[in-house]
Amino acid sequence: MKVKSPLEVYKFLPQTNCGECGFDTCMSFAAQIIDRSVKPTDCPPLVENAKKDKKFEKKLNELISLTSPEILEVEIGVGDNAIKIGGEDVLHRHELTFFNPTAFFFDVYDTMDEEQIHERCSKVVEYRKFYVGDFITLEGIAVRCTSNDPEKFRSVVKKVSEYGKPMVLISMNPECMRAALEEVADQKPLIYAATEKNWKEFLQLALEFKVPVTVRSKDLTILKSLAKTFRENGVRDIVLDPVTEPIGDGLRGTFERVIQLRRTAILGEDKDVAYPIMITPISAWLIEGDEITKGYWETVLASTFIVKYADVMIFKNLEQYTVMPSVILRYNIYTDPRTPVQVEPGLREINNPSPDDPVFVTTNFALTYYTVESDLTSGNIKCWLLVLDTEGLGVEVSVAGGQFTAAKVKDLIKETGIEKKVNHRYLTIPGLAARLQGAIEDETGWTVLVGPMDSGRIKGWLEQQWPPEKKE
Amino acid sequence: MARKFTIEEFFETLKKYNVEELEGVRIEGDLEIEIEPGSGIDANLINAVAMLSNYMQLIQEFGNFLYHANMALSYLQRLSSALGIQMPLVVQPQVQPAVEVKPEKIPEFKIPEKLISAKFEPYKVEYPGKIEEVTLGATRADGGTRETTVTIGGEKSLAFYTFDAMNEYMPAIAIDVFDRKPMLAKAVREHYQDVLEDPAEWAKKAVKEFNADLVTIHLISTDPMLEDTPASEAVKVIEDILQAVKVPLIIGGSGNKEKDPEVLEKAAEVTEGERVMLASATLDMDWERIGNAAKNHGHVILSWTQMDINNQKTLNRYLLKRVGIDRNSLVMDPTTAALGYGLDYAYTNMERIRISGLKGDTDLNFPMSSGTTNAWGAREAWMIDSPIEGDTPWGPRELRGPIWEIVTGMTLALAGVDLFMMMHPGAVAVLKEWMGMLQGIVKESIENVDDWITMEV
Numbered sequence: 061m062k063v064k065s066p067l068e069v070y071k072f073l074p075q076t077n078c079g080e081c082g083f084d085t086c087m088s089f090a091a092q093i094i095d096r097s098v099k100p101t102d103c104p105p106l107v108e109n110a111k112k113d114k115k116f117e118k119k120l121n122e123l124i125s126l127t128s129p130e131i132l133e134v135e136i137g138v139g140d141n142a143i144k145i146g147g148e149d150v151l152h153r154h155e156l157t158f159f160n161p162t163a164f165f166f167d168v169y170d171t172m173d174e175e176q177i178h179e180r181c182s183k184v185v186e187y188r189k190f191y192v193g194d195f196i197t198l199e200g201i202a203v204r205c206t207s208n209d210p211e212k213f214r215s216v217v218k219k220v221s222e223y224g225k226p227m228v229l230i231s232m233n234p235e236c237m238r239a240a241l242e243e244v245a246d247q248k249p250l251i252y253a254a255t256e257k258n259w260k261e262f263l264q265l266a267l268e269f270k271v272p273v274t275v276r277s278k279d280l281t282i283l284k285s286l287a288k289t290f291r292e293n294g295v296r297d298i299v300l301d302p303v304t305e306p307i308g309d310g311l312r313g314t315f316e317r318v319i320q321l322r323r324t325a326i327l328g329e330d331k332d333v334a335y336p337i338m339i340t341p342i343s344a345w346l347i348e349g350d351e352i353t354k355g356y357w358e359t360v361l362a363s364t365f366i367v368k369y370a371d372v373m374i375f376k377n378l379e380q381y382t383v384m385p386s387v388i389l390r391y392n393i394y395t396d397p398r399t400p401v402q403v404e405p406g407l408r409e410i411n412n413p414s415p416d417d418p419v420f421v422t423t424n425f426a427l428t429y430y431t432v433e434s435d436l437t438s439g440n441i442k443c444w445l446l447v448l449d450t451e452g453l454g455v456e457v458s459v460a461g462g463q464f465t466a467a468k469v470k471d472l473i474k475e476t477g478i479e480k481k482v483n484h485r486y487l488t489i490p491g492l493a494a495r496l497q498g499a500i501e502d503e504t505g506w507t508v509l510v511g512p513m514d515s516g517r518i519k520g521w522l523e524q525q526w527p528p529e530k531k532e
Numbered sequence: 533m534a535r536k537f538t539i540e541e542f543f544e545t546l547k548k549y550n551v552e553e554l555e556g557v558r559i560e561g562d563l564e565i566e567i568e569p570g571s572g573i574d575a576n577l578i579n580a581v582a583m584l585s586n587y588m589q590l591i592q593e594f595g596n597f598l599y600h601a602n603m604a605l606s607y608l609q610r611l612s613s614a615l616g617i618q619m620p621l622v623v624q625p626q627v628q629p630a631v632e633v634k635p636e637k638i639p640e641f642k643i644p645e646k647l648i649s650a651k652f653e654p655y656k657v658e659y660p661g662k663i664e665e666v667t668l669g670a671t672r673a674d675g676g677t678r679e680t681t682v683t684i685g686g687e688k689s690l691a692f693y694t695f696d697a698m699n700e701y702m703p704a705i706a707i708d709v710f711d712r713k714p715m716l717a718k719a720v721r722e723h724y725q726d727v728l729e730d731p732a733e734w735a736k737k738a739v740k741e742f743n744a745d746l747v748t749i750h751l752i753s754t755d756p757m758l759e760d761t762p763a764s765e766a767v768k769v770i771e772d773i774l775q776a777v778k779v780p781l782i783i784g785g786s787g788n789k790e791k792d793p794e795v796l797e798k799a800a801e802v803t804e805g806e807r808v809m810l811a812s813a814t815l816d817m818d819w820e821r822i823g824n825a826a827k828n829h830g831h832v833i834l835s836w837t838q839m840d841i842n843n844q845k846t847l848n849r850y851l852l853k854r855v856g857i858d859r860n861s862l863v864m865d866p867t868t869a870a871l872g873y874g875l876d877y878a879y880t881n882m883e884r885i886r887i888s889g890l891k892g893d894t895d896l897n898f899p900m901s902s903g904t905t906n907a908w909g910a911r912e913a914w915m916i917d918s919p920i921e922g923d924t925p926w927g928p929r930e931l932r933g934p935i936w937e938i939v940t941g942m943t944l945a946l947a948g949v950d951l952f953m954m955m956h957p958g959a960v961a962v963l964k965e966w967m968g969m970l971q972g973i974v975k976e977s978i979e980n981v982d983d984w985i986t987m988e989v
């Protein structure tokens with residue numbers, strides 16, 4: 061966005077501090093706009109005024125354009141399943157955050173066996189990967205026209221649309237594309253792709269059916285010309301495909317094109333290329349080798365461009381060993397670095413513990429927590445894990461800094477009701493918090509055991525220490 | 533240059549996995565019998581059989597029999613339902629030529645005759661700073677016994693932004709060797725099974741078979757919690773490795789704060805002249821003693837901090853100013869977290885460090901090293917399947933593990949890492965191949981890059 065400080069936004073606001081937006085002051089609302097957590101239209105008086113008065117309308121529109129993202133945000137699909145791509149503002153995630161995670165589309169083609177189409181579509185629909193307390197899912201399905209037969213393409217696209225996922229329609233033949241759009245244009249698929257050869261027909265299609273369109277060229281001047289032509293003729297939703305070359309110098313070239321496009325859009329303020337970028341890891345299936353090699357390489361391509369600026373991708377491989385690393389990498393790169401790196405404090409039940417099983421306490425620093433949690437889970441250790449709110453700090457630091465205290469442990473024991481869930485009073489604290497042993501015992505009345513320095517050693521430690529010898 | 537090791541070759545080497553347990557599900561023969569050549573076979577069926585045989589190949593290449601057997605069985609079920617579909621005598625409908633559109637209802641839009649021409653002018657970026665060049669290893673001419681040396685750093689642009697400035701050195705890869713049997717994921721252990729007891733042989737294998745540019749020997753047996761091997765005893769293995777391989781060495785301790793300074797000091801003494809890298813000095817250890825050991829014996833020091841750019845600055849400054857380490861003898865390890873387990877922090881921390889260095893921060897313009905082997909700590913890399921109910925099954929773990937290491941390494945390569953410490957030979961091969969391409973060394977491309985659009989695969 062063009063403005064950098066809340067003050068610049070404040071000028072455009074009513075400055076009445078009415079609080080209708082949910083913030084106490086216009087200034088704090090302005091700060092939220094800079095963070096992109098709210099939009100100008102979230103201020104009701106501003107919208108009301110604009111409706112009544114042309115002058116205010118102009119002001120609002122000016123603010124909207126000043127605060128809109130550098131890269132155009134494009135929506136594919138409709139309803140609950142619709143996804144947004146693009147909308148980015150920065151080149152490096154620490155400068156703010158990346159916003160809309162790369163959307164993943166998995167392909168089917170119209171000469172594919174019906175059974176197989178069904179199987180692949182179902183896999184996309186049903187995909188679930190548990191991560192950081194949530195299930196990651198896949199966005200959509202790309203349908204390729206391999207028959208070059210409009211009627212065939214039409215019928216297969218129609219079938220696929222019944223799965224309710226956003227779609228990318230792939231055919232260079234405008235007649236085939238038209239047939240498909242006649243069926244599913246109302247679902248707002250992304251069409252792929254307008255090139256130097258077919259752009260007139262595709263421009264007609266994009267205007268007629270009001271769907272987002274991909275423009276495709278290896279030559280960035282042609283790509284920019286395509287985008288500009290489409291834009292100036294009334295197409296708003298454009299996606300740029302600089303052509304993915306899977307290996308060798310071609311890959312190096314692809315890398316260069318993607319970075320030049322995004323950098324020139326953001327730093328060079330070239331609005332004609334400020335659109336979402338398409339990358340096609342499926343191109344890996346053109347290389348020599350067996351399925352595993354191709355699947356691996358597809359992930360290599362995906363990873364390269366998840367890190368570097370791709371907003372939408374087309375994949376072939378639906379095997380978990382390649383899908384999983386891609387969805388996790390995407391999650392990591394698009395995690396907002398501004399939010400503190402912590403997890404929800406409270407009680408976690410690991411491996412269905414019984415009242416006899418041990419109780420551990422750890423911090424809510426995400427890294428510590430996930431390490432401990434994964435060590436316990438994977439070690440098949442049945443236990444209760446108390447997660448202490450240390451304000452997102454690790455054990456060592458929070459013990460030293462006073463965020464990990466006996467009093468807080470006592471409160472946590474009370475809040476979680478752990479006393480009713482276990483039939484013993486033994487609490488194991490991290491080895492790095494050993495110095496709090498006495499204090500926690502005094503505060504809680506529990507017997508405190510000092511665990512190992514590293515949660516990776518809990519398993520061995522338990523063999524020695526659990527169940528503890530009763531002190532009568 | 534060493535022999536090029538392609539992914540395919542790597543997968544070739546994996547073919548020696550045991551597959552006996554699969555005998556029960558090897559039925560390609562049967563299937564073939566069912567099909568009578570020339571009897572109007574459904575294309576679907578041929579497809580399905582072809583896919584099955586591909587799948588069998590996959591099964592034969594990778595172990596973990598039980599798991600695969602299950603997958604193969606469910607695959608067979610799906611296949612039989614495909615077989616259940618009537619085999620039509622008629623072949624699929626012929627592909628029809630594109631039909632002409634009925635021009636009736638098409639709304640009128642003004643379509644221009646020509647593209648609006650708009651020249652793309654790439655935005656240029658130049659940085660004032662340059663990352664220091666650090667050379668590891670010393671040949672006879674320089675007082676050592678290495679046959680090769682490795683130089684890292686020297687960047688004037690972000691990683692692989694060759695269009696901003698050509699960076700002379702490609703990142704290097706070291707393979708980890710341990711002085712006692714460590715805990716290793718099965719998929720890694722399999723490749724080192726025969727050398728786990730013999731660090732010198734291990735190092736040899738890493739270099740000869742797996743193409744390591746350097747070898748890292750971790751003296752973990754010195755850990756007081758393990759064997760507590762005395763420093764003078766532990767360093768003997770270094771001499772064996774110096775004999776066994778002729779690439780530069782990195783020497784690591786056990787991570788024990790009290791013991792490491794003594795161990796690394798001893799290691800620095802016995803490798804005088806070899807220009808090894810001592811791994812590592814940290815803020816909570818006697819960094820001064822480790823730093824001095826590096827300085828006094830002409831080695832490189834690895835400055836290791838825990839994902840904190842300010843601590844990295846502080847430790848670097850201590851080593852440079854207080855110890856007096858040369859600027860060409862310092863490498864940083866800002867800490868590597870695995871994909872899914874903090875990779876985002878590791879990535880951003882390194883990216884920020886690199887950008888600061890390029891912008892001219894002389895406390896941070898040093899090459900970076902990554903303990904990429906950490907990727908194997910992620911449960912997705914080694915666990916047999918998801919412990920979470922409702923998760924889509926994870927698939928064969930011998931395929932997940934290497935890719936976890938690859939993706940972790942790639943991500944950090946893009947953040948600016950110059951030196952990787954890795955373990956899985958397949959991951960090493962893929963990362964090298966990919967870096968070679970981005971660096972412009974591996975050139976061979978594909979001509980028809982549009983073919984995926986219409987391929988029937």
Ligand code: SF4
Pocket residue numbers: 073074075076077078079080081082083084085086087089090102103104105106
């Ligand atoms: S609703 Fe608008 S006018 Fe009211 S406090 Fe919020 S920003 Fe200010």
